[in-house]
Amino acid sequence: MTRFLPLALFLLLLAGCSSGPHIDKRYVSANHDSREQFIVLHYTSTGFEQSVKLLTHGEVSAHYLIDRDPARIYQLVDENRRAWHAGESTWNGRTWLNSSSIGIEMINPGYRLNEDGQRVWYPYADAQIDELIVLLKDIMQRHGLGPDAVVGHSDIAPQRKVDPGPLFPWKRLADAGLIRWPDAASVERAQAVYANGLPDATWFQGELAKFGYDVPRTGLFDEQTRNVIAAFQMRYRQQRYDGQADAETAALLWVLNNSRRS
Known part of the structure; x- marks a missing residue:
């Protein structure tokens, strides 16, 4: 029976080697966050x-x-x-x-x-x-x-x-406190301002990009930009999501982006 002992020791050592490196985890960095963003x-x-x-x-x-x-x-x-x-x-x-x-x-x-x-x-x-x-x-x-x-x-x-x-x-x-929502009174005031002069496509593209969207910077209300506007409207103005730039959409964008800065 003793002749099998070297083989048993060899297998034990092999198992130890296959378990991976010994990692000392006593030090933990404070500089980290979740990979899920x-x-x-x-x-x-x-x-x-x-x-x-x-x-x-x-x-x-x-x-x-x-x-x-x-x-x-x-x-x-x-x-x-x-x-x-x-x-x-x-x-x-x-x-x-x-x-x-x-x-x-x-x-x-x-x-x-x-x-x-x-x-x-x-x-x-x-x-x-x-x-x-x-x-x-x-x-x-x-x-x-x-x-x-x-x-x-x-x-x-x-x-x-x-x-x-x-x-x-x-x-x-x-x-439920899970996402931001625009203040209705602030939107109403901003909409009154934008009704007197709608921003151009460059403004809309810049504000949509600030919010997070990938939007072309063509300076035109092209199809790609209208698709992004429609996506934004589907979140914040669900009664009309036609992708058209208007005073209400401008007001919603402005209020949301400025609430993020404050």
Whole structure:
């Protein structure tokens, strides 16, 4: 039996070598924060069963999926792993946000086309948004994220995405303290000023960029700029998101950007 002892010692030493380097963790730097800087909200465009299939065995993924009936949160990817939900994207100068964001998909069909070819959007379930708010509060607290961290897919990719759509209740997130919301009285005063003289395209492009959008600096109200304006309006003026620059949109932008500076 003793002749097997050298082999046992050899295997023990080999196991020790394969366990990796010894790392001394007694010193901890104070200069760090979470790798996750943003939370991106999506709708699935399809039902629960198909969404689970696509998000677990397809080419896309998300960290969380929230069903609507019953309202339930499913974690599909660990937060310390990268999920494939954002695609080509930009926000606040950061690009390809898969590496720096947490993706949340919500079961919602998105929209259908009526006989006139117009989009008819589907609302979100109240209980589903209740669950989302609880989840957002938890994620933001754990990662030390502020009110500018929560964005829609349409915000980070306005040239190709429209989710979570104009019926997503951003105001409920604001009321829960999760995102900033413009003061109505300040917007009214600013709108009266801009009604007497609308800023030009260069101003709009600059203010949209300050807010976080990737917007062309052409000095023109071109299609790309109108798409970005529409994405902004879908958050803050959901009754009309036509992508047209007007006094109310200018006022909303100005108030929001100045509230961020104060």
